[in-house]
Amino acid sequence: MIDVKDLVVSYGTATALDHVTLTVGRGEMVALLGPNGAGKSTLANTLAGLLRPAAGTVGIGGRLALIPEGRQLFPDLSVADNLALGGWRSGLRDPSSVYGLLPRLAELAGRQAGVLSGGEQQMVAFGRALMSRPEVLVVDELSLGLAPNVTADLAGHLAELNREQGLTVLLIEQNARLAFDLCGRAYVLESGRVVAEGECAELAGDPRVASAYLGGAIT
Amino acid sequence: MSAFLTYLLNGLAVGCAVALIASGLVVIHRVTGVVNFAQGTFAVVAGLCTSSLLGLGFPHGLSELAAVLVAALAGLLTGLAAIGRRGTTPLSSLIVTLGVGVLAYAVEIVLWGDQPRSAPGLAGSVTLAGARVQTQHLLVIGVTAAAFALLALFFGRTYLGKALTACASNPYAARVVGIDTRLMGLLAFALGGLLGGIAGVLVTPLRPISFDTDVTLIVNAFAAAVFGALTRPVITLAGALLLGVAETMAAGYGYGSHQLEVALGLMIVVMIVQASRRSAISQEQT
Numbered sequence: 153m154i155d156v157k158d159l160v161v162s163y164g165t166a167t168a169l170d171h172v173t174l175t176v177g178r179g180e181m182v183a184l185l186g187p188n189g190a191g192k193s194t195l196a197n198t199l200a201g202l203l204r205p206a207a208g209t210v211g212i213g214g215r216l217a218l219i220p221e222g223r224q225l226f227p228d229l230s231v232a233d234n235l236a237l238g239g240w241r242s243g244l245r246d247p248s249s250v251y252g253l254l255p256r257l258a259e260l261a262g263r264q265a266g267v268l269s270g271g272e273q274q275m276v277a278f279g280r281a282l283m284s285r286p287e288v289l290v291v292d293e294l295s296l297g298l299a300p301n302v303t304a305d306l307a308g309h310l311a312e313l314n315r316e317q318g319l320t321v322l323l324i325e326q327n328a329r330l331a332f333d334l335c336g337r338a339y340v341l342e343s344g345r346v347v348a349e350g351e352c353a354e355l356a357g358d359p360r361v362a363s364a365y366l367g368g369a370i371t
Numbered sequence: 372m373s374a375f376l377t378y379l380l381n382g383l384a385v386g387c388a389v390a391l392i393a394s395g396l397v398v399i400h401r402v403t404g405v406v407n408f409a410q411g412t413f414a415v416v417a418g419l420c421t422s423s424l425l426g427l428g429f430p431h432g433l434s435e436l437a438a439v440l441v442a443a444l445a446g447l448l449t450g451l452a453a454i455g456r457r458g459t460t461p462l463s464s465l466i467v468t469l470g471v472g473v474l475a476y477a478v479e480i481v482l483w484g485d486q487p488r489s490a491p492g493l494a495g496s497v498t499l500a501g502a503r504v505q506t507q508h509l510l511v512i513g514v515t516a517a518a519f520a521l522l523a524l525f526f527g528r529t530y531l532g533k534a535l536t537a538c539a540s541n542p543y544a545a546r547v548v549g550i551d552t553r554l555m556g557l558l559a560f561a562l563g564g565l566l567g568g569i570a571g572v573l574v575t576p577l578r579p580i581s582f583d584t585d586v587t588l589i590v591n592a593f594a595a596a597v598f599g600a601l602t603r604p605v606i607t608l609a610g611a612l613l614l615g616v617a618e619t620m621a622a623g624y625g626y627g628s629h630q631l632e633v634a635l636g637l638m639i640v641v642m643i644v645q646a647s648r649r650s651a652i653s654q655e656q657t
Contacts, residue, residue: 200547202543202546202547218547220543220544220547224541224543224544224547225541225544226536226537226540226541226544226545227540227541228536228539228540229533229536229537229540233533236530236533237533237534237537237545237548237550238548240534240548240549240550241548241549245530280548284548284549
């Protein structure tokens with residue numbers, strides 16, 4: 153579903169992704185871990201077609217939606233308008249299916265997105281991505297800046313969509329514990345390179361990866 | 372008192388024309404982050420086109436409509452030059468719009484010569500509370516009110532209008548959901564051309580238009596747009612009306628040769644006040 157081979161992405165002379173190879177199978181939920189500046193968001197933006205690779209290939213086997221880091225809503229527009237614009241590609245304008253999954257959004261529909269709490273904004277970003285009827289969802293930092301109960305709620309919805317609708321998910325996270333709870337496999341990215349990959353259970357036992365739980369760099 | 376009322380209504384009409392051009396500046400700046408210094412050119416092109424088409428015997432209505440569409444096309448072409456190439460910074464695009472304005476001088480002189488041209492508008496005048504007002508002035512006020520109402524409906528109620536607002540609100544997020552921000556920018560330029568064109572066809576019967584009239588128009592419109600921090604259409608409208616009334620009062624009470632200075636003075640005062648509060652011209656995030 154996602155097939156990245158030898159991907160190189162540069163900003164001018166700085167190389168952000170250096171020959172990254174990564175695959176996510178249909179219906180799979182895979183984590184991508186790494187510290188700040190590792191190139192995780194660069195990969196997310198490249199998968200979404202917002203950045204052009206300098207070399208390598210990116211294959212996406214279905215409609216992809218991105219929940220970007222920092223929510224990135226349209227703060228001047230209402231929640232309902234944010235959701236409707238999420239359907240720009242799919243042609244879906246009516247957010248009732250999203251309201252069915254996330255009833256809180258129906259209550260917030262008329263509110264301006266910019267004044268909502270971080271958790272509510274993340275929920276809007278989540279709903280907006282679903283409006284494009286994605287087959288592949290790339291989630292960039294689901295838990296960033298959110299209270300644990302809000303993160304758990306959203307993670308539950310994500311797992312449900314993956315389990316019941318076969319949604320393919322690439323979960324980009326710094327919170328390795330959350331990522332390992334949700335995903336079967338994971339990649340670890342550092343300084344633009346994949347430095348570890350495998351089953352989450354195995355990676356959790358790797359002392360280098362374990363140090364990342366504590367926020368230390370993987371060496 | 373009747374003289375004051377006459378100046379007030381005439382000033383509102385002048386302000387309305389300025390508001391239409393300024394709203395074009397605001398629409399383009401909101402969506403693209405570019406200050407379009409060719410905005411006055413759209414009004415000039417529309418005014419000169421109207422003059423030619425009426426001179427060729429085309430009827431009223433059709434001539435003005437065609438002229439406004441030509442101005443919208445000019446807006447689109449200006450947009451292609453300014454933002455057509457991906458990655459062009461707003462500052463580079465601004466310089467391109469200045470260049471387009473200069474190029475337009477040459478084209479206009481070749482097509483229409485360098486002498487001012489006029490066009491007949493609505494004839495006659497009406498008396499309101501003892502003040503005589505040209506019917507054309509009332510037409511300008513009415514059309515401007517309708518144009519602003521339609522703009523509010525377009526941006527507030529339509530999906531396309533909201534997509535344009537989304538580009539202004541968060542260009543990165545707009546790209547994330549799949550909106551082509553460059554295409555939306557071109558649409559904003561065409562809309563800016565349309566608004567400038569409406570101003571041009573309305574103003575030409577009131578004051579002759581020549582290739583270099585755009586300078587006066589853009590200075591006034593820019594002053595009004597700065598009043599609205601280049602982002603807020605309603606405050607821009609208020610600024611334009613204030614400017615129009617101030618200029619007409621200055622002219623009416625014997626300072627007619629200093630109209631432009633009134634606009635420039637007002638613009639400088641507003642910019643100084645705004646700059647002391649926050650950045651008057653804030654670039655959109657890219």
